[in-house]
Amino acid sequence: MPGGAAGGDDGAISMKNSDPAFKTWLDSNPPMVRHGLTEFHTAAGQSYFYTDGDVDTVWNGQVYTADGPLIERDSITRKLGIEVAEARLTIWARPADQVGYLSFVRAVKSGLLDDALVIIRDALFAIGEYAPRGTVHLFEGKAGEMEAGRFSVDMQVLSYLHQLNTRIPRGRFQPQCLRTLYDHGCGVDRAAWTRSLVAVAGSTRLSVRSTLDAPDNQFASGTLTGASGTNTGAARTVRSSASGVFELMTAMPADVSPGEVFTACPGCNRSMERCRSFNNSARFRGTPFVPQPEATV
Numbered sequence: 001m002p003g004g005a006a007g008g009d010d011g012a013i014s015m016k017n018s019d020p021a022f023k024t025w026l027d028s029n030p031p032m033v034r035h036g037l038t039e040f041h042t043a044a045g046q047s048y049f050y051t052d053g054d055v056d057t058v059w060n061g062q063v064y065t066a067d068g069p070l071i072e073r074d075s076i077t078r079k080l081g082i083e084v085a086e087a088r089l090t091i092w093a094r095p096a097d098q099v100g101y102l103s104f105v106r107a108v109k110s111g112l113l114d115d116a117l118v119i120i121r122d123a124l125f126a127i128g129e130y131a132p133r134g135t136v137h138l139f140e141g142k143a144g145e146m147e148a149g150r151f152s153v154d155m156q157v158l159s160y161l162h163q164l165n166t167r168i169p170r171g172r173f174q175p176q177c178l179r180t181l182y183d184h185g186c187g188v189d190r191a192a193w194t195r196s197l198v199a200v201a202g203s204t205r206l207s208v209r210s211t212l213d214a215p216d217n218q219f220a221s222g223t224l225t226g227a228s229g230t231n232t233g234a235a236r237t238v239r240s241s242a243s244g245v246f247e248l249m250t251a252m253p254a255d256v257s258p259g260e261v262f263t264a265c266p267g268c269n270r271s272m273e274r275c276r277s278f279n280n281s282a283r284f285r286g287t288p289f290v291p292q293p294e295a296t297v
Contacts, residue, residue: 039121229257
C-alpha cells in the first residue's frame with residue numbers, strides 16, 4: 001500500500017494537469033494517497049528522481065526511488081506579477097545517498113548541485129492502488145542558496161523569473177567587454193575551443209598535470225571538468241595554465257589519478273587583448289579608449 005496522507009476533500013490540489021480522466025477522477029472526490037515526487041537535474045547533465053513514499057513510484061516510464069534522501073517541503077509560494085516565487089526544501093540524506101560519486105551533502109558543498117533544475121510534483125493514488133492516477137506539477141525552478149549541515153541540506157529553489165534579475169541598463173561605458181564568453185552576442189564556439197587532456201603523474205586536487213600543448217594561460221579563468229574517473233562531472237575554475245599544468249582555484253573533490261580524462265574550456269577576462277586571442281575582436285563590446293572621469297573636460 002503506498003504511504004502518505006489519505007483524504008477525500010482536498011481543496012489544496014492545483015489543477016495543473018490536462019488529463020481529462022484524472023480530472024474526472026478528482027471531481028468525484030475520492031479518498032486518495034499523495035506522494036511527493038522531486039527531480040534534480042544537474043548542470044552536468046545528471047538526473048535524480050526521488051519519492052517520499054515507502055515504495056518506488058513509476059510515472060511516465062520514470063522510476064522515482066523511495067530509497068533516497070528524505071525531502072521535506074518547508075514552503076512553496078505562488079505570487080502574481082513579477083515577484084519571484086520560490087520553494088524551500090529540507091533534504092535529509094545518508095552517506096549512501098549519492099550524487100555521482102559523492103554523498104548528497106558533500107555534492108552540495110562541492111557545487112555539483114549549483115544551478116540544478118528542480119521539479120516538484122505530487123503523485124495521487126486511489127486507495128489500494130500502486131500506480132498513480134496522475135500527477136500535479138507544483139513548482140519548477142533553479143536551485144538557489146543552499147546550506148549544508150552534517151546530514152541535511154536547506155535548499156532554496158527560485159522560479160525562472162529570477163533570471164529577469166538583470167541590471168538595467170545593461171550597456172555601460174567601461175574598458176571590459178559587456179558580453180559573456182560563448183553567448184549569442186560573443187559568438188565564440190565553445191566546442192571549437194574545448195580541449196581534452198589526460199592527467200599524468202604528479203597531479204593533485206589543486207594542480208592537474210598533463211601533456212596538453214597550449215599557449216600559456218589560454219585556459220585561465222576557464223573551467224576544467226572531469227570526464228572520467230572519480231572526478232567525473234566536477235568542474236573547477238582554472239587559476240592559471242602553463243606547459244600543460246592547470247592550477248585550480250578550488251580543489252577537485254577527489255584525488256586525481258594518472259589516466260583520468262578532463263576537458264578544458266578557456267575563460268575570458270573581457271579585455272580587448274583576450275578577445276583578439278579568440279580572433280573575435282569584431283564582436284568586442286568594451287570601450288577601453290573612453291577617458292576616465294578624472295581625465296575628461
